[in-house]
Amino acid sequence: MKALWFHLMPYPELPEGFREDHRSVWVDIDPSLYDPAVGHRAYHDYLDELEHAAACGFDGICVNEHHSNAYGLMPSPNLMASALARSTDDAAIVVMGNSLALYNPPIRVAEEMAMIDGLSGGRLVAGFPVGTPMDTCFAYGMNPATLRERYHEAHDLVMQAWTADEPFAFNGTYTKLRYVNPWPRPMQDPHPPIWIPGGGSVETWEWCAEMDYVYSYLSYFGYKAGQATMKGFWDRMAALGREPNPFQAGFIQFVGVADTEAEARRLYREPAEYFFNRCLHLYPPFADPPGYRTEATVRAGVEGMVKQAADRAKAASGSSKPGASAGLSFDEMVDRGYVVIGTPTTVAEQLTEVATSLNVGNLMLLCQFGNMDRDLAMFNTDLVARKVLPEIRGLFTDEWEHRWWIKPMAADQRRSTTRTEVAR
Amino acid sequence: MTDPTSVVERRVVATSGGGTVTVFELGSGPILGVLHGTAGLDGPTAAMEDLAADHRVIAPCLPGFGSTPDEPSLRSIHDWVVALSEISDAAGITGAPWLASSISAMLALELAAIRPEAFASLVAVGPTGLWDADDPGTDLYAVSLGEQASLLAQNTSTLGVLAGDPDGLDGDELIEVGVSRYIRRRTAASLVWPLPDHGLAGRLHRVSAPVTLVWGADDRLVPPSYGERFAGLLPEATLAAPIAGAAHLAELDAPAEVAAIVRLRAPAGA
Numbered sequence: 001m002k003a004l005w006f007h008l009m010p011y012p013e014l015p016e017g018f019r020e021d022h023r024s025v026w027v028d029i030d031p032s033l034y035d036p037a038v039g040h041r042a043y044h045d046y047l048d049e050l051e052h053a054a055a056c057g058f059d060g061i062c063v064n065e066h067h068s069n070a071y072g073l074m075p076s077p078n079l080m081a082s083a084l085a086r087s088t089d090d091a092a093i094v095v096m097g098n099s100l101a102l103y104n105p106p107i108r109v110a111e112e113m114a115m116i117d118g119l120s121g122g123r124l125v126a127g128f129p130v131g132t133p134m135d136t137c138f139a140y141g142m143n144p145a146t147l148r149e150r151y152h153e154a155h156d157l158v159m160q161a162w163t164a165d166e167p168f169a170f171n172g173t174y175t176k177l178r179y180v181n182p183w184p185r186p187m188q189d190p191h192p193p194i195w196i197p198g199g200g201s202v203e204t205w206e207w208c209a210e211m212d213y214v215y216s217y218l219s220y221f222g223y224k225a226g227q228a229t230m231k232g233f234w235d236r237m238a239a240l241g242r243e244p245n246p247f248q249a250g251f252i253q254f255v256g257v258a259d260t261e262a263e264a265r266r267l268y269r270e271p272a273e274y275f276f277n278r279c280l281h282l283y284p285p286f287a288d289p290p291g292y293r294t295e296a297t298v299r300a301g302v303e304g305m306v307k308q309a310a311d312r313a314k315a316a317s318g319s320s321k322p323g324a325s326a327g328l329s330f331d332e333m334v335d336r337g338y339v340v341i342g343t344p345t346t347v348a349e350q351l352t353e354v355a356t357s358l359n360v361g362n363l364m365l366l367c368q369f370g371n372m373d374r375d376l377a378m379f380n381t382d383l384v385a386r387k388v389l390p391e392i393r394g395l396f397t398d399e400w401e402h403r404w405w406i407k408p409m410a411a412d413q414r415r416s417t418t419r420t421e422v423a424r
Numbered sequence: 425m426t427d428p429t430s431v432v433e434r435r436v437v438a439t440s441g442g443g444t445v446t447v448f449e450l451g452s453g454p455i456l457g458v459l460h461g462t463a464g465l466d467g468p469t470a471a472m473e474d475l476a477a478d479h480r481v482i483a484p485c486l487p488g489f490g491s492t493p494d495e496p497s498l499r500s501i502h503d504w505v506v507a508l509s510e511i512s513d514a515a516g517i518t519g520a521p522w523l524a525s526s527i528s529a530m531l532a533l534e535l536a537a538i539r540p541e542a543f544a545s546l547v548a549v550g551p552t553g554l555w556d557a558d559d560p561g562t563d564l565y566a567v568s569l570g571e572q573a574s575l576l577a578q579n580t581s582t583l584g585v586l587a588g589d590p591d592g593l594d595g596d597e598l599i600e601v602g603v604s605r606y607i608r609r610r611t612a613a614s615l616v617w618p619l620p621d622h623g624l625a626g627r628l629h630r631v632s633a634p635v636t637l638v639w640g641a642d643d644r645l646v647p648p649s650y651g652e653r654f655a656g657l658l659p660e661a662t663l664a665a666p667i668a669g670a671a672h673l674a675e676l677d678a679p680a681e682v683a684a685i686v687r688l689r690a691p692a693g694a
Binding site for chain 1: 496499565566567568599602603606607609610611612613614617618619
C-alpha cells in the first residue's frame with residue numbers, strides 16, 4: 001500500500017454565513033473575500049504541512065490545480081511542487097495534476113514537469129486531469145464540446161515530447177509546432193509515472209485501463225459512494241484482459257485521528273463542516289456545462305463528482321440562493337463515510353476496508369481539510385503516520401508489483417537539498 | 425382536398441463535403457429557407473406551417489441539432505460557415521429569402537459576409553454574434569436547465585416541446601430524448617462559448633442583401649438593444665419593433681407575428 005498525503009489548500013477564512021450569502025465557492029466567488037495576508041499564511045502553513053507529511057514517512061505528497069475558487073488555492077500546482085522538490089528528500093511528489101487542455105502550448109507541461117522531475121531527482125508522479133468544468137469551461141473559457149479532444153491531443157504531444165529521441169513537428173488540431181524539443185528532459189526513463197485523476201466519467205476509467213495508467217478516483221463522498229465507479233474501472237480492466245493490480249488505482253479519503261473517538265469527533269467536526277458546507281458550496285450550473293460530459297456518460301446516467309457535490313450542497317440547503325440553511329451535518333458526513341474519523345485502530349480498520357473493498361493500492365489521505373489549522377493538521381498527520389500507516393502498509397505488497405511508482409536517482413547520487421545556514 | 429401545408433416531406437440530402445443533413449419541406453410557392461435556432465429542429469414549427477400557406481418552406485436541420493447527427497469535425501466558426509454554405513446548396517435554398525434565428529442567424533450573416541448571394545434577404549430573429557460588455561445578457565449556461573428553457577421561450581406549449589417529457593415513451597426512449605437534447609445544447613453552446621463574438625462585427629459591412637432584425641421584447645439572452653448594434657453595422661438593415669410576449673426564440677413564441685414580418689420582406693407574390 002502506498003500512503004499519500006494530499007493537500008487541496010483551501011482558503012481557510014470563508015465567512016460564517018458564506019453559503020447563505022454567496023451562491024458559489026467557484027467561478028464567480030466574491031473577490032473581496034480574499035485577504036492576501038490570509039493567503040500568505042495559508043501557503044506557508046500548507047507547505048509546512050506537506051513537508052511534515054514527507055518527514056513523517058508518507059510515501060508521497062500531492063498537490064493539484066484549480067482556478068477562480070476558494071476550494072483550493074493552487075492555480076499552479078507546479079509552483080508548490082517545485083518548492084517541495086527542494087524541501088523534501090524521498091517522498092514522491094504527486095502533481096494531480098496539470099489540466100492539459102489549459103496550457104497553450106501544452107508543451108509547457110512537458111517542460112515544467114521535467115523541471116520538477118529533475119529538481120527532485122526523479123520523484124515526480126505526473127497527473128493529467130481533464131479538469132473540473134468550473135476550472136476549464138468557466139474560469140478558463142474552454143469550449144466544453146472540444147475540451148476532451150483538446151486534452152487528448154495535449155496528452156499525445158506531452159508523451160511524444162518526453163519519449164522522442166529527436167526534435168519533431170507536431171501538427172495537431174489545436175496545437176501546431178514546427179519544432180518540439182523540450183529541455184530539460186525528465187529524469188525518469190522513459191517518463192514519470194502517469195496517474196489520471198477522475199471524477200466519474202466513463203471515458204476516463206476506460207482510457208486509463210487502455211493506456212495502462214493509474215486511475216485515481218477523487219471522490220468527496222467516501223468509499224461507500226465510490227464502489228460503483230471503481231467497479232466500473234475494474235470491470236473495464238477485466239474486459240480488456242488486464243490484471244486487477246490494486247496499484248493501478250487510487251482513491252482519496254478524508255481522515256481524522258485522535259486518541260479517543262469522542263476527541264476525534266470534537267477535533268474534526270468544524271474542519272469537516274467547513275469543507276463540505278463552504279468549500280463545496282457549488283452553484284450547480286457551473287458543474288455541468290453542455291458538452292463537458294460525453295454522450296456515453298450522459299447515456300449511462302453518470303454525473304461527475306463536482307455535479308454531485310453541487311447537487312448535494314443544494315439539496316442539503318434546499319436552495320443555493322441567499323437565505324439557505326445550514327447544510328450537511330457532521331454526523332451525516334461520518335455515517336456516510338465521507339470522512340473517516342476515530343482512533344488509530346478504528347481508522348486503520350476503516351482504511352483497510354476502503355482499500356480492499358475498492359481494490360486500491362494508492363490511498364490519498366486528506367489529513368488537512370477545510371479550515372483545519374496547522375497545529376491540528378500536524379497532529380493528525382503525525383498520528384496517522386505513527387499509528388495508522390504501519391497497520392495498512394503491508395496491504396497488497398506481497399501479491400502485486402507497483403509498476404506505476406517513481407524511480408528516483410540513488411540517494412547517494414542526489415544533490416543534497418540541505419540548505420546552507422545563513423548567519424544572522 | 426388535402427391542405428398543402430400539412431404535407432411534410434422529410435428528406436436526407438448529401439452535401440458536397442460528404443455530409444448529410446435532414447431537410448423538412450412543406451407548402452407551395454416561392455422558396456423560403458428557414459434555419460432553426462438554439463433548440464434545434466424535429467419537424468415543422470408553427471411559423472413554418474404558417475409560411476407554408478404561400479411559400480415552399482425548406483428547413484434544413486444543422487448537424488447536432490436533433491434531426492441531423494452531430495458532426496464533431498465542426499469546431500470553428502469557419503468550419504460552420506463552410507458547412508452552412510454546402511447545406512444551403514444541397515437543400516436548394518441558396519439565393520432565396522431566409523428566416524433564421526439565434527445562432528443560425530449569426531451563421532447566415534457570417535456566410536453572407538463571404539458569399540453575398542447566399543440569401544436574397546434575411547429575417548434574423550435575435551441573432552447572436554456581437555458582444556457588449558456593458559450589456560452582456562444572461563449567460564444561458566450559468567442557469568439551471570429549467571431556467572434555460574424559459575430564457576429561450578416563454579410560451580408554455582413551446583416550453584413543453586423544449587423541456588418536457590414526451591408522452592408515450594418508455595425509459596430507453598426517454599433516455600434518447602435526453603441525450604438528443606444534451607447534444608443540441610452542446611452544439612449550440614459550442615457556437616457561442618465562452619463568448620459569441622467571433623469577429624462578426626468586422627465583417628457585417630460585407631452583407632449586401634437586406635436584413636430585417638427581429639427581437640422578442642423579453643429576450644434576456646441577446647437583449648433587444650443589440651438590434652441597434654446590428655443595424656448600425658449592416659449596410660441595409662431594418663429593425664422591426666420588438667415582439668411583445670416573446671423571448672429569445674421569438675419564432676417559437678410568436679409564430680404568427682414572425683411570419684407576418686417575413687411576408688413583408690419576402691412576399692409570396694413578389
